[in-house]
Amino acid sequence: MSAHTIYDCASLGSVIRYTDETPKPPVRFRKKLSAWEGRNGTGRLVKKEPPRSRATYSSPACFTLHEGDFGQGGIIVVAIRRTWSVESDLRFEIVERPAIGMIRVLQDIGDSPELLHLARDREAAESWLASNRYSRAYLEEVSADEVGADVIEGRAAA
DSSP states (O other): OOHHHHHHHOOTTOEEEEEOOOOOOOTTOHHHHHHHHHSSEEEEEEEEEOOEEOSSOEEOOEEEEEEEEEEETTEEEEEEEEEEETTOOSEEEEEEOOOTTOEEEEEEETTEEEEEEEESSHHHHHHHHHHSOOTTEEEEEOOHHHHHHHHHTTOOOO
């Protein structure tokens, strides 16, 4: 799939794989391997931003994937996120979509909501929200209608 298709079809909380379709280099070539890992990976879709036009510049629509956290003892020191433009030359694939009944913890920032956490149920989401204070956070359930629309429109995970 193209990046534009991911922007249009994938819902927040989906796990997305991206690749440049080149073979993985051997481990002994550290620089080549590092460059390859920068263009091949997996992450959870946490934000979609619409295109912007200003007087001095314009930018295409983009989406952000959360690839992981680094920390210790429950304290996150660094969160790894990558933002891709819909004009990216990489190939994308929806690996997994959120299941019916899961709860998204979202926060409105700018023009679109950002996924803070994806919980298995409302109780887990409220517990997470109680221990992670966000001023504008709200909960949204993944509905059967949303999952059904994905299947009917041919957007099932690959």
